[in-house]
Amino acid sequence: MTTRSxxxxxxxxxxxxxxxxxxxxxxxxxxxxxxxxxxxxxxSGIADRMARAMMQxxxxxxxxxxxxxxxxxxxxxxxxxxxxxxxLGLGTYIVAKGxxxxxxxxxxxxxxxxxxxxxxxxxxLGALGxxxxxxxVKNDFSSLRPYLYWGGTVALILIVAxxxxxxxxxxxxxxxxxxxSGGSILYDTAKIAxxxxxDQYVGAALGLFASxxxxxWYVLRLFTRAQRG
Numbered sequence: 001m002t003t004r005s006x007x008x009x010x011x012x013x014x015x016x017x018x019x020x021x022x023x024x025x026x027x028x029x030x031x032x033x034x035x036x037x038x039x040x041x042x043x044s045g046i047a048d049r050m051a052r053a054m055m056q057x058x059x060x061x062x063x064x065x066x067x068x069x070x071x072x073x074x075x076x077x078x079x080x081x082x083x084x085x086x087x088l089g090l091g092t093y094i095v096a097k098g099x100x101x102x103x104x105x106x107x108x109x110x111x112x113x114x115x116x117x118x119x120x121x122x123x124x125l126g127a128l129g130x131x132x133x134x135x136x137v138k139n140d141f142s143s144l145r146p147y148l149y150w151g152g153t154v155a156l157i158l159i160v161a162x163x164x165x166x167x168x169x170x171x172x173x174x175x176x177x178x179x180x181s182g183g184s185i186l187y188d189t190a191k192i193a194x195x196x197x198x199d200q201y202v203g204a205a206l207g208l209f210a211s212x213x214x215x216x217w218y219v220l221r222l223f224t225r226a227q228r229g
Contacts, residue, residue, distance in 0.1 A: 019198045026205035030094055031212075037098040038105060050099070051106035060163040062100065069096040070210070078203035086202040093206055097213050108220055111227045119220035126178075126219075127185055127212050134189035141190040144183050151180045174222040181215035 041047035054062060069092065076089025108115045134141065155177060162169050188208045196204050 015198050016193075019196065019201055019204075020192060022201040023192050023196075023204045023208070026090070026201055027208050027212075030090060030205060030209045033091075033094050034098055034209075034213075037095065038101065041098070041102060042105070042109075047102050047106060051103045054103050058163070060160070063159070063163075066096055066100045069093075074203075074206060074210075077206045078200070083202070090202055090206050090209075093210070097210075101213075101217070104217065104220060104224070108224045111224050115223055115227060116220065119216060119223050123212065123216040123219050126182060126215060130182055130185045131189050134186050135193050139190070140194050141187045144187045148180065148183055148187060151176075151183070155180065171222065171225060174218045174225070177218040178215055178222070181211055181218065184211040185215065 038047070041050065073089040073093035073096065076092070077086045078089075105116060108119070155173075158169060158173065161167075185208065188204070188211050192204050192208065
Protein backbone atom coordinates (compact mmCIF):
# COMPACT_ATOMS: atom_id res chain seq x y z
CA MET A 1 0.00 0.00 0.00
CA THR A 2 1.35 3.46 -0.84
CA THR A 3 0.20 6.92 0.17
CA ARG A 4 -0.12 9.60 -2.49
CA SER A 5 -1.61 13.05 -2.80
CA UNK A 6 -3.68 13.04 -5.95
CA UNK A 7 -5.86 15.61 -7.58
CA UNK A 8 -9.08 14.88 -9.44
CA UNK A 9 -8.22 15.73 -13.03
CA UNK A 10 -10.90 16.10 -15.64
CA UNK A 11 -9.97 13.77 -18.50
CA UNK A 12 -11.87 12.37 -21.43
CA UNK A 13 -13.24 8.85 -21.41
CA UNK A 14 -10.77 7.84 -24.13
CA UNK A 15 -7.82 9.24 -22.18
CA UNK A 16 -8.95 7.45 -19.02
CA UNK A 17 -9.37 4.18 -20.92
CA UNK A 18 -5.86 4.56 -22.36
CA UNK A 19 -4.47 5.27 -18.91
CA UNK A 20 -6.18 2.17 -17.45
CA UNK A 21 -4.86 0.05 -20.32
CA UNK A 22 -1.31 1.31 -19.74
CA UNK A 23 -1.54 0.83 -15.98
CA UNK A 24 -2.67 -2.77 -16.17
CA UNK A 25 -0.19 -3.49 -18.94
CA UNK A 26 2.59 -2.30 -16.63
CA UNK A 27 1.10 -4.24 -13.71
CA UNK A 28 1.02 -7.43 -15.78
CA UNK A 29 4.59 -6.76 -16.89
CA UNK A 30 5.71 -6.21 -13.29
CA UNK A 31 4.16 -9.52 -12.21
CA UNK A 32 5.87 -11.34 -15.10
CA UNK A 33 9.24 -9.80 -14.23
CA UNK A 34 8.76 -10.74 -10.56
CA UNK A 35 7.92 -14.36 -11.49
CA UNK A 36 10.84 -14.56 -13.94
CA UNK A 37 13.21 -13.12 -11.32
CA UNK A 38 12.14 -15.69 -8.71
CA UNK A 39 12.32 -18.51 -11.27
CA UNK A 40 15.86 -17.48 -12.18
CA UNK A 41 16.93 -17.33 -8.53
CA UNK A 42 15.45 -20.71 -7.63
CA UNK A 43 16.39 -22.38 -10.92
CA SER A 44 20.03 -21.38 -10.54
CA GLY A 45 20.26 -22.40 -6.90
CA ILE A 46 21.07 -18.83 -5.84
CA ALA A 47 17.80 -18.60 -3.89
CA ASP A 48 18.78 -21.50 -1.63
CA ARG A 49 22.00 -19.75 -0.62
CA MET A 50 20.22 -16.42 -0.31
CA ALA A 51 17.47 -17.89 1.88
CA ARG A 52 19.92 -19.60 4.25
CA ALA A 53 22.00 -16.42 4.49
CA MET A 54 18.96 -14.21 5.08
CA MET A 55 17.70 -16.53 7.81
CA GLN A 56 20.90 -15.82 9.72
CA UNK A 57 20.29 -12.07 9.65
CA UNK A 58 17.83 -10.42 12.08
CA UNK A 59 14.56 -10.08 10.19
CA UNK A 60 14.15 -6.53 11.45
CA UNK A 61 17.23 -5.44 9.49
CA UNK A 62 15.96 -7.09 6.30
CA UNK A 63 12.48 -5.62 6.71
CA UNK A 64 13.90 -2.19 7.48
CA UNK A 65 16.10 -2.28 4.39
CA UNK A 66 13.17 -3.35 2.23
CA UNK A 67 10.90 -0.60 3.57
CA UNK A 68 13.60 2.00 2.93
CA UNK A 69 14.19 0.80 -0.64
CA UNK A 70 10.43 0.52 -1.26
CA UNK A 71 9.89 4.08 -0.05
CA UNK A 72 12.69 5.37 -2.29
CA UNK A 73 11.47 3.37 -5.31
CA UNK A 74 7.90 4.60 -4.81
CA UNK A 75 9.08 8.21 -4.74
CA UNK A 76 10.97 7.67 -7.97
CA UNK A 77 7.92 6.16 -9.65
CA UNK A 78 5.55 8.91 -8.48
CA UNK A 79 7.49 12.13 -7.99
CA UNK A 80 9.95 12.33 -10.87
CA UNK A 81 8.89 13.71 -14.23
CA UNK A 82 11.43 11.62 -16.17
CA UNK A 83 9.83 8.44 -17.52
CA UNK A 84 13.14 6.56 -17.32
CA UNK A 85 13.42 7.44 -13.62
CA UNK A 86 9.88 6.18 -13.06
CA UNK A 87 10.82 2.86 -14.66
CA LEU A 88 13.93 2.75 -12.49
CA GLY A 89 11.69 3.08 -9.45
CA LEU A 90 9.37 0.31 -10.63
CA GLY A 91 12.28 -1.99 -11.46
CA THR A 92 13.96 -1.31 -8.12
CA TYR A 93 10.77 -2.13 -6.27
CA ILE A 94 10.29 -5.40 -8.18
CA VAL A 95 13.84 -6.54 -7.39
CA ALA A 96 13.50 -5.58 -3.70
CA LYS A 97 10.18 -7.43 -3.48
CA GLY A 98 11.71 -10.45 -5.20
CA UNK A 99 14.61 -10.57 -2.73
CA UNK A 100 12.49 -10.28 0.42
CA UNK A 101 10.18 -13.03 -0.86
CA UNK A 102 13.03 -15.56 -1.17
CA UNK A 103 12.98 -16.93 2.42
CA UNK A 104 9.18 -17.31 2.44
CA UNK A 105 9.12 -19.04 -0.94
CA UNK A 106 12.04 -21.24 0.17
CA UNK A 107 10.11 -22.42 3.25
CA UNK A 108 6.82 -22.84 1.38
CA UNK A 109 8.50 -24.93 -1.32
CA UNK A 110 9.65 -27.37 1.33
CA UNK A 111 6.38 -27.57 3.21
CA UNK A 112 4.18 -28.93 0.39
CA UNK A 113 4.26 -29.28 -3.38
CA UNK A 114 2.02 -26.82 -5.18
CA UNK A 115 1.57 -24.56 -2.15
CA UNK A 116 3.02 -21.51 -3.89
CA UNK A 117 0.78 -22.01 -6.93
CA UNK A 118 -2.29 -22.37 -4.71
CA UNK A 119 -1.47 -19.15 -2.86
CA UNK A 120 -0.86 -17.35 -6.15
CA UNK A 121 -4.19 -18.51 -7.56
CA UNK A 122 -6.11 -17.41 -4.46
CA UNK A 123 -4.34 -14.03 -4.56
CA UNK A 124 -5.08 -13.45 -8.24
CA LEU A 125 -8.73 -14.46 -7.84
CA GLY A 126 -9.09 -12.15 -4.85
CA ALA A 127 -7.44 -9.27 -6.70
CA LEU A 128 -9.64 -9.89 -9.75
CA GLY A 129 -12.80 -9.90 -7.67
CA UNK A 130 -11.85 -6.65 -5.92
CA UNK A 131 -10.97 -5.08 -9.27
CA UNK A 132 -14.42 -5.94 -10.65
CA UNK A 133 -16.05 -4.41 -7.57
CA UNK A 134 -13.97 -1.22 -7.81
CA UNK A 135 -14.81 -0.70 -11.48
CA UNK A 136 -18.47 -1.65 -11.08
CA VAL A 137 -19.51 0.77 -8.36
CA LYS A 138 -19.43 4.57 -8.44
CA ASN A 139 -17.81 4.93 -5.01
CA ASP A 140 -14.15 5.98 -5.17
CA PHE A 141 -13.54 4.32 -1.77
CA SER A 142 -11.74 7.42 -0.47
CA SER A 143 -13.29 6.68 2.92
CA LEU A 144 -10.99 3.66 3.17
CA ARG A 145 -7.87 5.81 3.32
CA PRO A 146 -7.79 6.52 7.10
CA TYR A 147 -8.56 2.87 7.89
CA LEU A 148 -5.77 1.70 5.61
CA TYR A 149 -3.38 4.22 7.13
CA TRP A 150 -4.12 3.27 10.71
CA GLY A 151 -4.32 -0.42 9.90
CA GLY A 152 -0.89 -0.26 8.30
CA THR A 153 0.50 1.68 11.25
CA VAL A 154 -0.86 -0.84 13.78
CA ALA A 155 0.46 -3.73 11.69
CA LEU A 156 3.93 -2.18 11.57
CA ILE A 157 3.89 -1.63 15.34
CA LEU A 158 2.90 -5.27 15.89
CA ILE A 159 5.65 -6.49 13.56
CA VAL A 160 8.27 -4.39 15.35
CA ALA A 161 6.99 -5.54 18.75
CA UNK A 162 7.15 -9.17 17.63
CA UNK A 163 10.74 -8.70 16.50
CA UNK A 164 11.77 -6.95 19.72
CA UNK A 165 9.96 -9.18 22.22
CA UNK A 166 10.17 -12.44 20.32
CA UNK A 167 6.50 -13.41 20.09
CA UNK A 168 4.86 -14.90 17.01
CA UNK A 169 2.24 -13.17 14.91
CA UNK A 170 -0.24 -15.95 14.33
CA UNK A 171 -3.04 -16.88 11.99
CA UNK A 172 -5.33 -13.98 12.82
CA UNK A 173 -2.59 -11.48 12.03
CA UNK A 174 -2.24 -12.99 8.56
CA UNK A 175 -6.02 -12.90 8.10
CA UNK A 176 -6.06 -9.24 9.15
CA UNK A 177 -3.24 -8.39 6.76
CA UNK A 178 -5.04 -10.13 3.90
CA UNK A 179 -8.09 -7.99 4.65
CA UNK A 180 -5.89 -4.88 4.82
CA SER A 181 -4.26 -5.69 1.49
CA GLY A 182 -7.70 -6.33 -0.01
CA GLY A 183 -8.83 -2.89 1.11
CA SER A 184 -5.68 -1.42 -0.39
CA ILE A 185 -6.33 -3.13 -3.75
CA LEU A 186 -9.90 -1.79 -3.71
CA TYR A 187 -8.72 1.74 -2.87
CA ASP A 188 -5.88 1.74 -5.43
CA THR A 189 -8.10 0.32 -8.17
CA ALA A 190 -10.78 2.93 -7.58
CA LYS A 191 -8.13 5.66 -7.89
CA ILE A 192 -6.90 4.11 -11.14
CA ALA A 193 -10.46 4.18 -12.46
CA UNK A 194 -11.21 7.76 -11.43
CA UNK A 195 -8.46 9.84 -9.84
CA UNK A 196 -4.96 9.42 -11.30
CA UNK A 197 -3.59 11.80 -13.91
CA UNK A 198 -3.11 10.28 -17.34
CA ASP A 199 0.71 10.34 -17.06
CA GLN A 200 0.92 8.46 -13.75
CA TYR A 201 0.50 4.91 -15.03
CA VAL A 202 3.94 3.70 -13.89
CA GLY A 203 3.35 4.85 -10.32
CA ALA A 204 -0.21 3.52 -10.37
CA ALA A 205 1.03 0.11 -11.50
CA LEU A 206 3.66 0.08 -8.74
CA GLY A 207 1.06 0.90 -6.08
CA LEU A 208 -1.26 -1.87 -7.20
CA PHE A 209 1.64 -4.32 -7.55
CA ALA A 210 2.65 -3.52 -3.97
CA SER A 211 -0.86 -4.20 -2.67
CA UNK A 212 -1.18 -7.49 -4.59
CA UNK A 213 2.28 -8.49 -3.42
CA UNK A 214 1.29 -7.90 0.20
CA UNK A 215 -1.82 -10.05 -0.24
CA UNK A 216 0.25 -12.84 -1.83
CA TRP A 217 2.76 -12.69 1.04
CA TYR A 218 0.12 -13.20 3.74
CA VAL A 219 -1.93 -15.76 1.81
CA LEU A 220 1.25 -17.81 1.31
CA ARG A 221 2.22 -17.31 4.96
CA LEU A 222 -1.24 -18.46 6.06
CA PHE A 223 -1.14 -21.53 3.82
CA THR A 224 2.36 -22.43 4.99
CA ARG A 225 1.39 -22.21 8.66
CA ALA A 226 -1.74 -24.30 8.01
CA GLN A 227 0.30 -27.05 6.33
CA ARG A 228 2.77 -27.10 9.20
CA GLY A 229 -0.11 -27.47 11.65
